[in-house]
Amino acid sequence: MHLNPSHVLARLQRVVRDRIRPRLHTPVADVTVTAWRVDGDGEPVPVARALEADYTPFAIGDTWAPAWGTTWLRIEGRVPDTGLPVELVLDLGWFDHSVGGHAEGLAYRPDGVPVKALHPRNGWVRLTGPGAAPGLVAEDRTFVVYVEAAANPLLLGLPPFVETTWGEKPGPGEPEPYRLVSAQLCAFDPDVFDLLRDLEATGDLLPHLDTDEPRYWRVLTAVESALDAPTTGQARAALAGALAQPAHASAHTMTAIGHAHIDSAWLWPLRETRRKVARTLTNVLTLMETDPDLVYAMSSAQQFAWVQEDHPELFERVKQKVAEGRIVPVGGMWVESDAMMPGGESLVRQISMGKRYFRETFGHESEVVWLPDSFGYSGAWPQIARRAGYRWFLTQKISWNDTTTFPHHTFAWEGIDGSRIFTHFPPADTYAAEVTPAELKHAVRNFRDKAISGRSLLLYGYGDGGGGPNREMAARAHRFRDLEGTARVELGSPEEFFAAAEAEMGDHAPVWAGELYLELHRGTLTSQIAMKQGNRRAEALLRTVEYLAAVAAVRDGVAYPYDELEKAWQTVLLHQFHDILPGSSISWVHREARATYDALLDDLTGLVPGGGAPGRVSGWQVVRDVTPVAPVGNVLDNGILRAEIGDNGHVVSLVDLRDGRQLNVGDLGVLRLFRDEPVRWDAWDLDRHVFRNERALPVASVEISDISIKSTTKTEESRFVVTYSLTPGSAQLDITVDVDWQETEHLLKLSIPVGVRTLRARYETQYGALDRPTHENTLADEAQYEVCSHRFVHVGEPGLGVGVVNDSTYGCDVRRIPGGTDIRPTLLRAPRFPDPDTDRGRHTFRFAVVAGDETATRAAADDLNAPRLDGLADTEPLIELGLESGAAVIDWIKLADDRSGDVIVRIHESRGGRATARPHASFPATVTETDLLERPESPANGDGLILGPYQITTLRFSPIKER
Template sequence: MHSTTTRTQARVTRVVRDRIAPFVHRPVAEVGLQAWPVDGGQGEPVPAAHALGLRAAPGRETPDYRPFAVGHEWGPAWGTTWFRITGTVPAGLADGERAELVVDLGWEDHSVGFQCEGLVMTADGAVLKALNPRNRWVDLTAVAGPGESFELYLEAASNPLLLDVPPFRPVTGGEKETAGPAPAYRLRRAEICVLERELHELVLDLEVSAGVAAELSVDEPRHHRLLRAVDRALDEIDPEDLAASGARARTHLREVLARPAHATAHRATAVGHAHIDSAWLWPVRETARKVTRTVANTLSLMDEHDDFVYAMSSAQQFAWIEEHAPEVFARVVERVREGRFVPVGGMWVESDVTMPSGESLVRQILHGQRYMRERFGAYNRILWLPDSFGYSGALPQLARLGGFDSFLTQKISWNDTNDFPHHTFWWEGIDGTRLLTHFPPVDTYGAEVTPRELAHAVRNFRDKELSDHSLVPFGYGDGGGGPTREMLGRVERMADLEGVARVEQRRPDEFFADLHAETTSETPVWRGELALELHRATFTTQVAMKQGNRRSENLLREVEARAVRAMLAGAPYPYDELASLWQRVLLHQFHDILPGTSISWVHREARATYAAVEAEARALADAADAAVAAAEPAAVEPAAVEPATPTAEVRVDADARTVESADVSLRLDAGGAVVSWVDAATGREVVPAGARLGELRLLRDQPVLWDAWDVDRGARRTAQALDGPCEWEVVRSAGRAGLAVTRSFGRSVVRTSYALVPGRREVEVEVDVDWHESERLLTVGFPVDVAARTARFETQFGYVERAVHENTSWDWAQYETCAHRYVHVSEPGFGVAVVNDGSYGHEVAARDGGGVEVAASVVRAPHYPDPATDQGRHRKRWVLAVADDLGIVTETAARVNRVLAPVDSPVGLEVDEGVAVLDTVKAAEDRSGDVVVRLYEAAGGRARARLVPGPLLGADVSVRVVDLLEDDLGADLADDRSLVSGQGAVAVELRPFQVLTLRLSRTRAGDAPGAPRPH
């Protein structure tokens, strides 16, 4: 019986592919073609108005359309070619017949969104829809009636095929300049056709009937009845009379497709979606066009399918449509009002959420949610991040404070070691905040709504005893495309069909409302981070992304505090300039840019962006300082800092290879690693016996699949210490002194320096490498004689604690994990922090013989998607500090990562108990002149502190607690314990890892003390 099933399935595939699908579109007329390759096909995109001759774009060549023919080549890689298509709709169409323009730009029959694409519009610039390998048609009834002529324009992007699947075969070519001028595609088809509706519907009938049968047990009668109906339908097909025989074939399937689902069938909420990467195997400029193409297709489908609901995330992507295709954006706004086009996500982009700082995640939410409210009238409630590479334990608190009550992702299904135990659960963050979370058990954010996918979702769903429904996001994603009419046809057939989940198109907020309603005390809880057991190398790949992001997010916070001082002194606050800078940084926190997993074009532009952000931010800082100096000359003096101590207080003996201060003694071996580090205050030897601190290791780094994304565990077995001949030198600068060693290896050169600063129980380690290796990973080890059972890895507004052993498979899978500014290991009474200025990938493991080793990844050299990844010069710096107190650790991390010289803060924080950190001082986004202050508890305990307004702010200040959106806290978030007093110096109490945002208003005449200011 199994062989019968297999034979019928194979028969369906063959008949549909060879005898039905090619004839769904019946050619009825030719079209005229002309083409204009922009700048010879290699130019950057031009505005549509320019290509259509409606409005010239300055500095661009005049469009020159010349005759073109089907069969001719077009499109150098990354180029743009405009086609003018003219024709006449046949006058003799029968009633109900629909004329469609059918185009084949030269696609491979796979990889939607990963090859050439097109956008079709009328001569006056109205966008109709997009074209891709699964969406090759344009309805002509919208532009011309029978016997009428039409003129359409097709903007064709010749993006190269850089991800050839299936199977996975990485292809390089991520730079326009090196791609070459040769045409990448050949136009295969462009003609007017009639859509044979019966054949189109027959294909869907057969796919669903045979697909459901394939997922049912051979012991079920339903399985056999479906197969019998499918065979009878196939018997009916007559190639000599397809239209009539197709209609007859459908009659054999009508009864089996009308059988209703069982009362207990799983419920699937189908939501149209296209997860579009804001950059990946294409540059940012192409993403803006991809978004417009996908949304155009979505709007076209909505015109024909009344039940169709589509969800789209990322304020940045809405903003691109608003900027580049305002007519399309106006249609989006109208559909949002109807409730069918649903904004979700509420962040500026679908950001990486492991590496950005806490304040960066706040700004992702703040800028995203404000955009959504301003354009669409409401904040989003669903945090929608289907494809980010792991999820910080700080996120539930930030999400709730940012207006969200639900979270959706599916990426954890990619785990390479452990299967996550739930699909619907409460996610509890490091501070105790809970967020209702759903992982779609269909295990994809780009479903095609097939019986196989739905059957997988039902089998896979791990919370059947508590819930009977799940969400299915459907539509081509990554490179865009979105849902198709074929997907919607399958949804309609499986709305209530025996043998498969009951499918209903609904808004995602309706789905989550049901989920909230059915939660009970038995709903499972997962506490802490949602670590992805895959893509571990994203914490290291493309060093410049990590350092550029870290430096930018720190710099912008420092500039904001200076700008507040200037505002309080009477200068205007640079709201627009700072918003622009933040949004550029937020864009580059997208989960294929910051992690380093995009083509070279993306990272080249990102490096330039980071440089521009720094230059513009420094100019704002200088302007703010000048404004304060003009108003209050004394106020601009730098805050008191520890004066530079003469380096003579650090004794360096190059012959003995020792470096000593009153606080620290170092001894290096002949290979340039530290073999002794004595902490004078305790007399402790920090380096374990036989260990080498600062040892550089070169690993063979050849992941099984995803080059830029992964570092396989086996790479650790190939580690070779760099221990050959080296050159020594004494280094002295800015109050520090020490020794440096330089050595060559392979085609690279690396210099490691060790320096001490008097008065600090610290060792500064700097690695400066000129890197020219291939498929290698460079790491540095910091072994310390500390009996730690766990290690603290800083995350946003706190830390996560991870085991240093491998007792369980969950521990074993955490061999390369993310830390922000520090990793801290301690035993009672003694601890060591490894503080960095721009690194994220770390591993902490117990050592044989005692102590632990903190290993930091320095630089990689994967081939795909950027074969030049990290080639060149890089500098990384670590400060190793003896510190058991997390307050000292946090202060050290802030000092090491500061970009500008410190100045007096407009608001001070005096800590009475515990560890409280004043993180951010900025002006309120509503331009009211209020000051927003954000602080947090950093050590996982309780803290008491007093917020003290500085002289520029004055004592006559009212204070209230607000959320991340700078609105008053809702009743579900209010905590009266946080704010003890609301006038003058403000006493605050913080729970473990609590993030507290305060809004300070200078009281004006007529204001009641403490009264909210209008905003």
């Protein structure tokens, strides 16, 4: 038999499309549809309200809901006896792409219990036969199904990332409403379904086989024979031999895990994510009814908690599957947070609150950090993870690098303190695979550790907007379990994969030291600055409130506000999600977040014990504000620093009077405006070409007041005021920048050129600092042209150090210039997508230029970020840290999560060296060292703490009660 491969493949596509797939669902009966458009603004309503609503006739072709609105459909009919499973098949007006990115539906029984979700690749509800939704069909074979249809606009279907107002509700220029395309009862033919999957497994495999090998021609022959076969059964028999050939002994093994990476907010608001999670879980549970091998991994305690609150019946089914090991809670975090910008304590609370929820709700503790989609990973993560009880770390995003290719897929990741954690990047380069031969082939070809490992992970299921695995994906996974020409696919759990991969590699895992810097999405360090400011201020206020509440509880017996603080933390943690804090969600999300942050800060301030004068808690002591020194002409001088502001409104001279050193090189305090026109991902990306298109903003006027010097700058759209001041006895120049920002596609930086020559700058990160190059010697060095800094950047040379401290920014670049180094924090951006009005409005930023070493810079960062409160009583520190050598700090003081009244103190070495310290409590107590989850590890050393570089130590002080 002569075979023309291109002819066979073309014939296969035509036969499947026109002759086989149409036989999968055969219409057998019509249904009656009525509808209720949710009143008012179309926001979701409780199921009980929808069940009681007045439904009106609704016909095929009718439109439903405006953008972001909700319409309920009531579908009823009688199921005929066909001898085959019968399914209700719906098309709500879908596009055959962007699953989870536009219209979706959730089907309910008449008693309000959700049974099945609907999306473009899963638009059916089984009424009879194996896996049928229980309780839908009555004894007389009549049924009633309610469908909650969500009219989410197709933002991803726009021409790639253009300006849109559809991210608000209501918005001008709404897209056309959706139309009900079809609704009917169909007989489902499982034999046709299996034939389709057999043809996929063989036909889709052919392009990935070597045409010089017998395997290619035998598969091609089998496909041609199947297409010739007159019946479904004969066609499947023709393919059986090709599908029975086992994989090679050395074939790569992929552990396939059902998954749906659901963004807690992105191109939809938080309220929609609650519905997405419920939809996805109903689909997973439905699939598990007919596939006993399916294992599904789901992260984010917050998402489980939403289902627990919104759909208790569904949640009980989920709990049962967790108990069976079929649904695996992974990650152990409250949400899949950003992994760069949250403070150290925030990451600890992401873990402690998430793990506590999983432990108390499911009796389960995850051993793998699960962050596939965050935009870079701080070098503090390995230590935080290991000290919280994790063994493994999973991510995917580093495969998106735009400059260099990461050299490993499985490796030991070493953090800034030397801790190591076994880490894996799935080589399929996706966390939403569909289990196709192309994905499997790419994963095997792409896997960079073949010499020492033959295993990788495959996460399959529709993600981002949810949906999860469907029956087609699961069927493919079974066919690739042991098939010649492709990787072996095993259905399993994350823990099973990691344990096997770690055992296989043994001590041979390559080591990567330092942060996992993502060479992409650098703009997320700045976009939606209100998210950054809200997060930083909430973290700082929580630090103060928890400390003052602990003092009041220990010394005065005042009740500690456990519940209020837990609620506040959950709000902060949710908003650290990796599309909220980074500023890459639609305007609706950020509008709500701004209001939430405002309310949260008010609530937290209300928890501060009353009394006393205005002040702040800095260095664990109450500090009062000091009036800045008065300018003399255009000069600020406090006896330590002398700053001269020129007629151009910039600092033309900054001198350290203690040694006469000139600290600046050129004008300091220049605002630089850059044309910022991303190539692809507007809110996400800060491209290289941006830095070639800058202009310094000229100062329009200079004003000298009793306590400061102000310079004012304007563009045609925006206004900028830079204020300089010095306080008595301080070695820092304070700079405040007030901006009325009305730009589009521009970026704003503050330039602070200092007379320090160095090849590396130190940036604060969680529980320490990172050294990054100031040069561009290698591609990897050059790629770090915008990086994350927490509260400070410090540069130094022998005998001279200068730090720049901020109160709310994260994006920054530090580059070498003639005679020194230019430190340039990024203040604002103005991307068009997904929020065309990003950051329009007024903003205030505070900075300080600190003359001194890193310890002085860190102290200034503590002080600048400490929230000013109206009333604070003087108090002695509850815990003090006596340093005997090196550098170490107390990072956090609170009461224990178990509500025992014990005091928890988080300490870490702060300079990357070694330290010896002795903590002292102001109350009698026994001391125990714990892990980050406050579980005891060992009694504290009576001789004091000996800390390694950047080591974190958590101490529990248990008060000794008087008899």
